[in-house]
Amino acid sequence: MGSMTALAPVRAVVGSRVSDTHGDEGKVSHLVQAESATRHALSKEWEIVGSFEDLDVSAQITPWERPDLGPWLTERQGDWDALVWAKVDRAFRSAKDCADVAHWAEENHKVLVFTDDGITLDYREGRESSFGNELAKTFLMLASIFAEMELKRIKARVTAAHKHLRKTDRWAGGQPPYGYRIVDRPGGGRTLEPDPVTSEAVRYMGKLLLEGQSQWMIATALEAAGFDTPSMHAYKNQGETYSSKRKTPPSNHWNPTSVGKILRSPATMGVKLTGRSVKARKVARDAKGLPIRMAKPLFTEEVWAAVQAAMDERSITKERSNGASPWLGVPHCDRCGDRFYRQVNLAKNGKIYEYYRCAKTAGKPACKGQSVKGERVTAAITALVERLAGLAMTVRRFIPGEDHTEQLNHVTQAMRDLREEKLRNLFDYPGGDDEYSEALEVLVDERRRLAALPQRPSAWIEVETGRTFADAWAQADQEHRRQLLLGLKARLYMTPTNEGWYLPTDLGARLQQLEGAANRAVGVWRL
Template sequence: MSMTRAIVGARVSVMTPGKTSQDEQYLTGERYVQQQSWELVGSFEDLDVSAMDLDPWQRPDLAPWLTDRMHEWDAIVFTKIDRAFRSIRDAVKFAEWIKDSRKILVFTDDGIKLDYSNSNLGMYDQVLAELFLYLGSFFAQLEGMRFKKRALDGHRGLKKTNRWAGGQPPYGYQVISNPTGGKILAIDPVSSEAVRFAGRMVLQDKSLWEIATALTEAGFPTPARHVANQQNADSRSRRKTKVSDDWNQSSIGKILRSPATMGLKLEGRTAKEKRVVRGEDGLPIRMADALFSDEDWTSIQEKLTKRSRTKERTHGAAPLLGVAYCGGCQERLYRAVTTSKGIQYSYYRCIPMSGKPRCEGHTFKEAEVTTNLEEAISIHLADIPVMRRTFVPGEDHTAELDAVVKAMAEVREEKDLGLYDYPGGTEEYKGRLSALAAQRKILAALPHRPARWIEEPTGETYAQAYFRMTPDERRMLLLGADVKFYIKPSGQPWQYALVTPKEITSRVQTAGREIEPSGEQQEIPNPTYIMVDQK
């Protein structure tokens, strides 16, 4: 007779730093397996998983053992019924599945064992075990409902305060004890540096890909690693999923876009549902110090939004992608590299297309494109300074007034969405709006001088900056200034236009003299003053 193969499970509804309940559950189950002389073939841990919300087939770590890997085991061991179920319906469904699959279900601390692997066992014993299981699940469900109501009541009470209600804090913060009771958030010395590092790189116009690479190389802990370090959850080999130490663009974007990085309190289960929580005065509740200044936060959001709308590649792109354009069809040129007899040839070409103007597709040698672009820059951008935009804080209350006006608009939007449709909600809405209106009146009456941006030369012209930069930096310089380099189709005398986003003209410059472009007249800008929008 073959040895019974067993798996041991643990579940924790709310995982907090230092919690060891999952370890105790595992060790208890492991001892039981050893006492039965069974073979331990696997384990599962569902952490931060509520049995009230997810049945066994929906839990991330348990589900594979009930589907794809169900043939690998004969017995499943839990410590208590409430570690498996908080619902009578789930208990009945799971017990039926165990019976149909001819497996064994054990709850060590409750003394319950359903053994459907041996049809010779007494029916009376099985019926009693099932009865105790269903009774246990009934009380587990009642207990779970009490827990849930208590938690909701507690969260409702904490909602309007700056106290932390529980769970994992936002990346960049840690949970500490509040001297007056409860828990609050404080800036975490480790993860906060990663958030600020990423924010600084955004302000330097670095892509999320570049930021992810830099964070990984600098050794900053990923959100998953940071949580694992706090919980020591990855110290045992039985963990099924490896904690990643590689940052990705998605997590960086979510962190930097979240108002939580400004210390504001949020509510909502998913990223899309999360919104800022407001106090009785209608203003956002601040949980902790912000990781960025208001000016930097605004600039970061603007740059992230702008980057999400642009399709330009910033890493690994051709040196002139998005800069070089065909003068015939006005479309961008793409780099192509071919090798013949061991010699490499590189070109820029446009894609054949119909329409007006019609273009059959043209090819230009990369060396010629580069040479003529450098000549154009040395001639037309030699005296144009690169400008830097600097923020000068105002001696006023404009920012506070804008925040109040924005808060009033958001409160009204919340009312339109029906978020105040509950007993006492209308009074709460009126109270918030009245408080905001009073604050707006006070701020509007105060003397103020608005904050502003000033534009200062960097000390370099575009030509000087271009010729000292690397190919990638040169491309980003021209893209940032919206400079385009148009080349007339092959077979004609070399003609080019260096286009800047200022004055519009219909002339194309070539070889130091002006000529009219052939074919249908195209409006091509003449080189003029260029501004780089950077902080």
Template sequence: MGDAPTGLRVLGRLRLSRSTDESTSIERQRETIQRWADAQGHRIVGWAEDVDVSGAVDPFDTPQLGQWLTPDRAAEWDTLAAWKLDRLGRNAIQLNRLFGWCNEHGKTLVSCSESIDLSSWAGRMLAGVIAGLAEGELEAIRERSRSSRAKLRESARWAGGKPPFGYRATPREGGGWTLERDPLAVPLVRRIVDDVLNGKPLNRVATELNTEGYRTPRDYHVTVKAGAPSVQLEDREERTSRWQASTLRNLLQNPALRGHVHHKGQTVRDDEGVPLVLAEPLVDSEEWDALQAILEGNRGARKHHKRPDAAPLAGVISCIWCGENLHHNQMTVKGNRYRYYRCPNHREHGAEGASMVPAAEVEELLESEFLEQAGDLPITERVWVPGDARDQELRDAVAALDELTRLVGTVASATARERLTGQISAVDRRILELESQPVREAHWEYREVGGTYRDAWESADTEGRRSLLLRAGITLRVGVQGRRGGHSAGVWNWELNVPEAVADALAR
């Protein structure tokens, strides 16, 4: 240890990359610095303690030490003492900047375990050598980490860290880790997926989850690590974070929902362009496509989904002039409550096109005409028939081609471009092969499901009746000419649209 003036004011530097690292614990560092200060007759005037802070962070940017490296606080201490030099940083350039700052402000810097004291020329020389070695060690750690994670991704093994919500890490036969469905979280993920597919807005889903006390993915992960897994808050437990629309969007756009290996938000593929699968998927391909279309604002993807608390004829009644769905509205005038349906384009229909259609009257009209024409017919519902496996495989291959093509412009190295080109060629060959084979595409079919429309109508509530009409594909286009204000006077124009399958039954 070099000679240093006695009676100096010492600022102790404590840093830890991970709070679980026992070999370099905060207490061990504190004891070493305190013993050194006592032996030299110095006085500790403060501690700059940073936990969970990487050695790659510039000392001037660390939360605690950075506050002491300012002109305002420079007069409060004389010597900066650390357990080892790497507690100050692992970057030679950053450490040299710190050395220069100390020299400019008349400060000394001491490494208690390495006998380095910047007050001597030998200490300064040794500090520069060790700083260079520390930087090399940090870069080696980074490279080993990158290589290890890349290898794990290629072998479809879990690289560690926080599992995607809906999964949990489990030991893998032969060593390492993999992911499996989390029986506690999966039901919540399915609820969220179903709510969004059924047309419920993200903000509403988030509000309901908060009201019912469901943990966010972040809080749930902390709970699992603590050994008391629960998808809902315990009695009198305070919430530390809340569900937001952005939380749901991140969850539903994560490729992990499909069980795919992913890196920086992108699906990892093999040399043939096929996604690497790490775990059993939480959604199938059709659900994934529908979710992405909805989240991207494709309203067409929502048309066959009902909305919660919908009006009696929501999705069934439309404007006879423009075909837009009519919106259900309510208003109160002089204490009287009125319900009506209004076309969103009502201002474009001119004076003859009524802006409002009385709700009760049009609901009664539809019920009367529907039961008169189809009440005694067997119920015929529109059923979605998925395509065969080849159809789904073709759609997945086209999606893979789109994704790989977008990545071409983002890579810089020749190796990455060569790998992408090989994957694109493999996917192209698979598409060509699939396109040459007969494919049964996904489509809607009408099937008789038993019972009559009248029986089903009379036994159903309001939402059940609306659902019956939607499943049958029956709609009503309506408008009133010459109507003014809230009065029902005017000429009604309407047209009941009956699907061909139901119309054929009417003709028999």
């Protein structure tokens, strides 16, 4: 058998694998593994022709299916001679996978190296049946069996830990519910608290829903206000714990379904949920069977009940908007205040007659004689649109506040604790005074820095879009025109002989200013 120098230069591929890069160890583990593998290859004077780095990849995935390693075992298997890992458990957590790779290496005359475990299988030409390979293969199989057993122990520990955590107010991990953020928990672990921005978005959804706006309208308002969707918020604000698995930004367009799921979720009230998927999630309960509350609720109990009642009503009525009533929600009965409903009659001569009338609803009879022709509704809307034509369109935007009070309190308390330790002579050792002075100086500098930062409350502002109402109206289809009027909270109150518009005070004031009549009373006005 020839010597190493007599053989052609060995082409090596070095690599690493980490199941989870989110922890402190996971962030550097792949670097340590790669360094160990590279050091070994260079010590053997092998030529390093490539590398693989499978991050956030479980060892339970067969090596041939791993994103970075897989190609080296398939289409690129002819480009290398030796595959170098740091440890066996970085390569396998399954004895079967280990046996399959060892068998494949023997058939393809490859070298497998596990540097930290001191195991090398050398199946190059002429070395397949050596005693060293048989011994190394035995050690490799034993190591893979131990790795598989360790994986089962880890799973059992994690399962037990999660089972325990489900009964406490500690956060078990993952993406927090929209409206909350993960924070340190007094006494250890992590928990949730309302997020300054997304909690405002959730409250805004509830407010709009109780004002009668549909989930479609709420989704549109959220985008106009500049709120990120749950996936975009996580992508922007949770750093490597989220984005390491997703390299491209998600869509930032709100949809009615997302609005409904958030407003329906008990997590909005700070209640802990368990379950792997949104559909499977249920309320977590303590040993007494009571719901576990992890954080402050985003709504009062009264508002929460009203939101759920409004969602229930919408799920039952399921308002139609396309082809049913072009102005549904705009014209109302001037007697009872309820909305008018459209009725279309087809005469024998083929002519279509359109009416809007007061209809019977639960607990209320229809108002007799309250019926108006469709052309009157259209004429009244046309007249309002003409008066609103030059009105500048605006959107409400949320400006997050900046408050460092809590951080200042933490620093101040740390300074008190440090001084208390000094008074108790806990720095009474060589160099202790210098250590105390340095620690106090750091805290003083941090307090100064925080005190100099701006303090301002969160606020909503109206921002002009650069378009007029006429622009928006001209570019909208029938349904969007209806939504425009509903979004302005404009209501048309009608009787068979009379009609009048109600506009919110701020909109009425803007219209009066536009028409140059600032001293006229604001409220209901007649066309």
